[in-house]
Amino acid sequence: MIKVKIHVTLRESVLDPQGTAVKSSLHALNYHEVQDVRIGKYLEVTLEPTDRPIDEVVKEMCERLLANTVIENYEYEVEEAVTK
Amino acid sequence: MIKVKIHVTLRESVLDPQGTAVKSSLHALNYHEVQDVRIGKYLEVTLEPTDRPIDEVVKEMCERLLANTVIENYEYEVEEAVTK
Numbered sequence: 440m441i442k443v444k445i446h447v448t449l450r451e452s453v454l455d456p457q458g459t460a461v462k463s464s465l466h467a468l469n470y471h472e473v474q475d476v477r478i479g480k481y482l483e484v485t486l487e488p489t490d491r492p493i494d495e496v497v498k499e500m501c502e503r504l505l506a507n508t509v510i511e512n513y514e515y516e517v518e519e520a521v522t523k
Numbered sequence: 524m525i526k527v528k529i530h531v532t533l534r535e536s537v538l539d540p541q542g543t544a545v546k547s548s549l550h551a552l553n554y555h556e557v558q559d560v561r562i563g564k565y566l567e568v569t570l571e572p573t574d575r576p577i578d579e580v581v582k583e584m585c586e587r588l589l590a591n592t593v594i595e596n597y598e599y600e601v602e603e604a605v606t607k
Contacts, residue, residue: 440558446565461566464588470580472571474524481530481565482545487556496554504548 441486443497445515447506448479479511493517525570527581529599531590532563563595577601 449455458476465473482505489496497515506513533539542560549557566589573580581599590597 448565448567458566461589465568465584468584468587470570470584472573472580473568473584474571475567475569477567479565479567481532481563482542483532483559483561483563484549484557485559486554487558489556496556500549500552500554500557503552505545 441488441493442518443484443486443493443515444518445482445484445497445501445505445513446479447482447501447511447513449477450510450512453510525572525577526602527568527570527577527599528602529566529568529581529585529589529597530563531566531585531595531597533561533595537594 455477458478461478462473462476465476484497484500486493486496494517497517501513501515502508539561542562545562546557546560549560568581568584570577570580578601581601585597585599586592
């Protein structure tokens, strides 16, 4: 079994209203040292090895479903998990 | 400026309907090798150094606002960013 950790984040140039809201809430709680908050998604996908290279499969899944590449970037790390 | 990367994930025992939905969508796209998907949040918080230790500040922010510790775990990494 292979575990893949995927980060999907908004591109730098794209506004992040959710992050702005969290920043305001942190300021309201007196964390005035907070300058910026950006929020993204974190996915852990567990999959069985196939004939295709894992990098190819993961990139394709990200491009087709997990990330909207017009406004989002993705990064991933592959971890070979212990066989169950 | 300090950059903190925070992962907020659902505890193992908590159902993840969003992850289940993504898994179904991946199966529908013929990625039958996918066994499990868990979805969490990823936050990048930029803050100015204060008198208090950064670990204390970050933990407190997570406990008070960013994570619901009843159902979620959090992990963080601190990165000293380049001074602007």
